[in-house]
Amino acid sequence: MARYEINGGKSLQGTVTVSGAKNAAVAILPAVLLVSGKCHIENVPNISDVHILLDILREMGAEISLEGSSVTVDCSHVRSSRPDANLVRKMRASYYLMGALLGRCGKAHVALPGGCNFASRPIDQHIKGFIALGADVDESDDYVALEPGENGLQGGRVSLDVVSVGATVNIMLAATLLPGQTVIENAAKEPHIVDLANFLNTMGARISGAGTDTVKIRGVKELHGGSYAIIPDQIEAGTYMAAVAAAGGNVLVQNVIPKHMECITSKLQEMGAKVTNYDDAIRIQRAGKLRCTTVKTRPYPGFPTDMQAQICVCMSLASGVSRLTESVYETRFFGYCTELQSMGADILITGKTAIVTGREKLTGAVVSAHDLRAGAALVIAGLAAEGTTIVENTHFIERGYESIVEKLSALGADIRRIE
């Protein structure tokens, strides 16, 4: 297994280009199953989660050609509603195949997903949505099977009990080709929800309200092929911004949508970083000491839980005592706090809140990534620390960060991947 060796203490300088959004790509690729005809998708991130999804689609009979960050997918010959269970178990977002196959075939048999297990990740809201659309659901310990119920599949009204990105996406996928209107209340508003709606609408769907609490889907008979470019990755951009805040330096982060970054930007500014927004880029500079702050993670437009670990590293190096409260995935701290403590961080976890007392420095250590964002945080800690850090289990990081070693090296970091 690969690991990264990082000799820390070098500030970051230069320009980094953010890739397409992972969480949009893993929703849009299954959505192609709903399309009759070829889809040409650009700005697809070159990450292992995308490759697993492409393998799943290919194994089901899709014709796929990949050139750089562009993918052309034609699902005309897909007949199966039962994707390969071993591939499905390799990633979390493979559960979008449930909604996409229900929409395409009127039925689906999909293994329960694997992926980053930083918390218990129930799918009861996805199931509630499928039932509201008329599906019969057979749920076992290892799979979910969906069939039309006695009144058949049709649009319906779903009010989510918790704001769930996954359930919102899955219901949108399942409802796009169904007769009638579907309304999702208390829907997630993340940029990738809007991106999925924009993709589907470009192909002929009639979805309105994406990005608000209420998403309406008026079913259409067919989607046609076309071209679409995925939005830049909010969390990848935020990770590079946090890396500059922690390690110091002056970096232009390009291919970003500054509006998506507002919550992250304002916290890093509060902590003492200088941030300048351009049309599709952000410059971040940090020279002096960081200051402590208070962060509470929330669904978009709040501070993303997927940036919790990275901001925690910044807090570990700030003057004063910061408070970091997790309100989406309560057990998320356990994926990385022990590792950061072994590098000298002072973190006390009480329930949903981590009290982080900033230290003068972190010190290099051998640490292990337990999930994607935890791994990214350990890389940031390694960049900012004195001495050498070895980050193990980097396959987690490579699920969601394209060429992270190359991108950081280009910014002057001393980091290398060791097989």
Ligand code: UD1
């Ligand atoms: C998505 C993101 C993930 C991010 C998370 C929160 C993708 C592929 N992944 O994950 O990176 O960390 O949003 O922003 O986009 N919940 C239920 N029942 C459900 C579904 C969710 O109780 O059926 C709860 C979860 O336990 C969690 C909260 O709702 O507490 C939000 O989860 P959700 O938004 O669904 O996260 P994911 O879609 O899995």
